[in-house]
Amino acid sequence: MPSPFDYRRRSTVTVRVGNVTIGSEWPIRVQSMTNTDTNDVERSAEQCLRIAQAGGEIVRLTAQGVREAESIGMISNLLRKQGCDVPLVADIHFNPRAALAAAALAEKVRINPGNFVDPARKFNHIDYTPEQYQAELDRIREALLPLIQICRDHNTALRIGVNHGSLSDRIMSRYGNTPAGMAESAMEFLRVLNAEHFTDVVISMKASNVVVMVEAVRRVVRAMDSEGMRFPLHLGVTEAGFGEDGRIKSAVGIGTLLADGLGDTVRVSLSEPPEDEIPVARLLVDYIAGRKNHPEIAGTLCRGYDPLCPPPMRRLSVDGKQTPVVIASATPEEITGSMKPDIYADRLAEIYDQLLVITPDNINIPGSLLAQLHELAESGNTLPVVVKVTYGDTDPQTLQVKAAADLGPVVMSHLCDGIWIEAPDAPAQDTVVQTAFSILQAARVRTTKTEFISCPSCGRTMFDLQKAVKDVQAATAHLTHLRIAVMGCIVNGPGEMADADYGYVGAARNCVSLFRNRECVKMNIPQEQAVDQLVELIKADGQWKQPT
Numbered sequence: 001m002p003s004p005f006d007y008r009r010r011s012t013v014t015v016r017v018g019n020v021t022i023g024s025e026w027p028i029r030v031q032s033m034t035n036t037d038t039n040d041v042e043r044s045a046e047q048c049l050r051i052a053q054a055g056g057e058i059v060r061l062t063a064q065g066v067r068e069a070e071s072i073g074m075i076s077n078l079l080r081k082q083g084c085d086v087p088l089v090a091d092i093h094f095n096p097r098a099a100l101a102a103a104a105l106a107e108k109v110r111i112n113p114g115n116f117v118d119p120a121r122k123f124n125h126i127d128y129t130p131e132q133y134q135a136e137l138d139r140i141r142e143a144l145l146p147l148i149q150i151c152r153d154h155n156t157a158l159r160i161g162v163n164h165g166s167l168s169d170r171i172m173s174r175y176g177n178t179p180a181g182m183a184e185s186a187m188e189f190l191r192v193l194n195a196e197h198f199t200d201v202v203i204s205m206k207a208s209n210v211v212v213m214v215e216a217v218r219r220v221v222r223a224m225d226s227e228g229m230r231f232p233l234h235l236g237v238t239e240a241g242f243g244e245d246g247r248i249k250s251a252v253g254i255g256t257l258l259a260d261g262l263g264d265t266v267r268v269s270l271s272e273p274p275e276d277e278i279p280v281a282r283l284l285v286d287y288i289a290g291r292k293n294h295p296e297i298a299g300t301l302c303r304g305y306d307p308l309c310p311p312p313m314r315r316l317s318v319d320g321k322q323t324p325v326v327i328a329s330a331t332p333e334e335i336t337g338s339m340k341p342d343i344y345a346d347r348l349a350e351i352y353d354q355l356l357v358i359t360p361d362n363i364n365i366p367g368s369l370l371a372q373l374h375e376l377a378e379s380g381n382t383l384p385v386v387v388k389v390t391y392g393d394t395d396p397q398t399l400q401v402k403a404a405a406d407l408g409p410v411v412m413s414h415l416c417d418g419i420w421i422e423a424p425d426a427p428a429q430d431t432v433v434q435t436a437f438s439i440l441q442a443a444r445v446r447t448t449k450t451e452f453i454s455c456p457s458c459g460r461t462m463f464d465l466q467k468a469v470k471d472v473q474a475a476t477a478h479l480t481h482l483r484i485a486v487m488g489c490i491v492n493g494p495g496e497m498a499d500a501d502y503g504y505v506g507a508a509r510n511c512v513s514l515f516r517n518r519e520c521v522k523m524n525i526p527q528e529q530a531v532d533q534l535v536e537l538i539k540a541d542g543q544w545k546q547p548t
């Protein structure tokens with residue numbers, strides 16, 4: 001595992017995806033995914049073109065079956081005729097035949113180890129004998145061999161794309177729904193590919209829970225290192241949502257791993273038009289790549305610290321507030337929204353003797369802050385420590401992405417007691433305070449608002465997901481104790497919304513099913529009634545609160 005104080009990319013092999021190369025010797029690539037019906041070849045090609053024109057270097061399309069895989073071939077032909085050579089990736093779930101067809105037509109095929117060979121999970125616990133478990137692994141090998149051969153014949157790359165929400169019953173039975181299970185799910189497939197000397201492979205470990213996603217990637221890297229594998233990594237936070245929350249959640253997760261030197265291609269998944277994802281991904285990647293060759297940072301991890309298993313978050317009291325706190329440079333008059341900072345800076349002088357404020361002294365902001373936090377922890381410091389970073393940005397989105405990428409890894413280390421973002425040129429100080437609270441929430445150390453989990457939609461979505469997200473949010477944004485998911489399809493949605501309390505899931509054209517945890521409680525409701533019925537369900541469960 002690379003040093004958290006030293007920004008240096010992990011060394012990988014190079015993987016060629018059409019005319020794009022992925023790996024540590026190359027720039028970090030940005031990509032997106034269409035949300036059109038893949039069989040609507042013209043509309044899909046138009047959307048691919050828009051993504052490419054926005055700067056997307058790779059475009060993924062869903063391929064539910066062989067017909068969609070063949071449509072990707074037609075989309076490719078249409079794009080090439082228009083002079084667009086962006087590589088296309090077929091996204092496969094549950095259908096090895098679609099993967100075999102796509103491998104001859106697309107530049108890359110993504111398969112999900114949770115459902116490539118294994119059937120849809122039933123949440124059954126199965127006790128395998130070692131022989132039975134080995135027989136399952138043999139089945140994976142048998143299914144992969146023909147795919148590897150077609151990929152070799154057509155110079156097609158593979159992505160082994162693990163999702164927290166779709167681990168197989170086999171993996172869940174042995175490892176649970178855990179980052180360790182995610183890592184092993186990938187490793188089972190990688191061992192076969194490695195043994196066959198097939199190295200055009202990229203790996204992803206995605207979750208909507210940023211902490212799970214970060215740990216899963218760190219674990220799979222540790223596992224690969226121990227088995228001598230150097231496959232590149234695709235990073236992304238699934239179902240990140242939209243707007244400020246989607247950007248901050250993605251920047252905390254992806255930014256934390258990029259700061260480790262991990263990640264060779266990224267997708268920022270937003271419930272927005274796919275081309276809107278590209279500038280966010282580009283901003284994040286360029287901002288972190290700017291740390292290259294930073295002045296050296298002296299530091300060592302404090303004794304016993306393991307990034308895979310950080311200590312519990314510090315819970316010291318700052319000015320009578322439970323930490324982690326949010327401090328703001330703004331005055332009370334400048335904060336007009338409902339979200340107030342815990343402490344205004346002009347009050348700090350009264351309590352300063354109780355508080356250490358540290359600031360970065362290196363272009364590698366998280367590296368500098370983490371080095372100081374580890375030194376303080378090693379010295380046995382018992383005073384609360386707040387990290388303060390100042391930004392000169394005027395654009396709120398730029399500020400959100402930079403602050404989340406810098407402070408995400410710091411907060412996720414669990415070694416500080418609060419954050420203080422200073423942005424004197426920001427157009428509204430409310431945004432600065434909200435950004436700080438959103439970073440703490442994305443890092444799962446403090447919850448102050450409803451957490452919305454929503455997928456970006458894809459060719460499987462049969463209703464207006466972006467409108468649904470906005471409608472659900474308008475009705476439930478005051479329920480700060482809940483996690484609510486809006487998912488585009490019944491095939492992957494229920495699994496991938498992972499730890500949501502309630503789910504609004506597309507079931508058929510313009511029809512929605514409602515879930516409580518993982519249980520479907522209302523099926524096939526017309527979309528126009530679904531928000532009201534969701535509210536009724538939350539009320540019937542005694543979870544409703546009146547907006548204040």
Ligand code: SF4
Pocket residue numbers: 455456457458459460461487488489490491492493496
């Ligand atoms: S959950 Fe959303 S993004 Fe995932 S497969 Fe279904 S519609 Fe597509």
